[in-house]
Amino acid sequence: MLRIAGGEPGQxxxxxxxxxxxxxxxxxxxxxxxxxxxxxxxxxxxQLALAARDALIGWAPDLAAELDGYAEASSLPRWRLHALNARTELLAAAGGASRGECSVVAGANQAGVMIGAQTWDWHQELSGGWAVLEYRQARYPFQTLTEAGLLAKIGVNSAGLGVLFNILAHRSDTGDGGVPVHAVARRILDSAGDVEAGISILRSAPLSASSCFTLLDCRRVACLEATPAGVAELPPARWSVHTNHFQDPGLAANGLPMEPGSDSLARQQVLLARSAGDRASGSGSPDGGSGSPAAGRGPSAEDLADLLCAHEADGAAVCCHAEAAAPLGTGWQTLATVALEPAGRRMSVLAGGPCERPDKHWQQFRAS
Known part of the structure; x- marks a missing residue:
């Protein structure tokens, strides 16, 4: 874990x-x-990176200054770090269909404790390009699993607010001149004390690319599909499940079609069936999960990895494995599995997919 001390952008x-x-x-x-x-x-x-920088200066100038300083301290042109943070926007600007990546599930366990987990699927070439960062001097100190150079991604803060993340593709995506979605995740983590505050931050951001933000605190889960055309909060559900296609009817009408090889719908269906069958609520994890839940607290967030441990033979590759020789841009891999429990201000990270639990152990982090 990389601990970031200092309250000023330059520090x-x-x-x-x-x-x-x-x-x-x-x-x-x-x-x-x-x-x-x-x-x-x-x-x-x-050009796109500098447009994203301009948008960030207008929306969160301190975050723009942090990236500028990061670039300068790394002996890089400023636009290089802004391009990394706007990687979702740049890829949206390139157009075309999206295969999709990441599967999320969140809800209340049998004891009423809010928990959530997700696979983070991305290009296998970036398997070594991520870390957990801890920001100690934010309004709400937080920890985030994020990629090299990016402000934030998945995480939890000291107020007990968690953020889970999926990419989406919409016809309103231009990739040009919007606040990067990863900067929005950072602002939610460092400044939002609960789900409602996180929603307010998300709705305030002028976007140029789409993503789904699943926010959870000690009381509820909110799943929000965010696009340049607007933000839609999905109806509450016993277990909130999201992959990489729109579920809100209004936004779905203009969602970009997925690539022919996309399994977003199949992954959603597998997870809905598993959560409806109560695999999310408590039998423990026979294939290497966290074991017995704490007395009176129900199953833990880590136990959701049992639900996420699905491959093509199970109906869809929620846990994704790339072929080593796959061409650049086609080697989709579950780079990490993340579990959140907001009440404990706790994030657990497993390097790789949920099926790797027998050989690997969760890394535990707590925001305070």
Whole structure:
């Protein structure tokens, strides 16, 4: 874990640069190749990155300053770090269908404790390009699993608010001149004390690309599909399940079609069936989960990994494994599995997919 001390953007930037010098260059090189493979020329990448920077200056100038300082401390042009943070927006600007990535489930266990978990699926070339960051001097100190150079992604803060994340694709996505969705995740984590405050922050952000934010605190879960055309909160459910297609009818009408090989709908159906069958609520985890839940608290967030441990033979690859020789941009891999329990201000991270639990152990983090 990389601990970021200091309340000023320049202090945070210096700590980020010092802590990420070993893994940032590799991530930049992979994204350069991914952008090129998507048809984005370097001049266009720079243009889009600077447009995202301008939008961030208008919405959260302290975060723009943090990225500027991070770039300077890393001896990089500013636009390079802004391009990384706007990677979702840049790929949206390239257009085309999306295969999709990440599967999320969140809800209340048998004891009424809110828990959530997700697989984070992305390009296998970036398997070593992420870490857990701890920001100690935010309004709400928080911890986040994020990629090299990115402000935040999945995480939990000291107020007991958690953020889970899926990418989406909508016809209103332009990728040009909007606040990066990863910056929105950062602002929610460092400034929102509950789900309602997180929703308010999300609705205030002018976006140019789409994502689903699943927010959970000690009282409820809210699943929000966010696009440049608007934000829709999905109806509450016993277990909130989201993959990579729109569920709100109004937004779905203009959702971009998934690639022919996408299994987003199949993953959702598998997870809905498993959660309806009560696999999410308490039998423990026979294939290497966290074991017996604490007395009186019901199953833990880590026990949701049993539900997420589904492969193609189970109906869909919620736990995703890439072929080693897959061409760049097609090697989708579950890089990490993350479990959140807001009441305990707790995040658990498993490097790799949920099926790797017998050989790997959860790393435990607590925001305070």
């Amino acid at each position: 945070r930037a210096a700590a980020l640069a010092a802590g990420s010098e070993a893994w940032l260059p590799g991530a930049l090189a992979v994204y350069d190749r991914l952008f090129a493979a998507a048809g984005l020329q370097p001049a266009r990448v720079r």
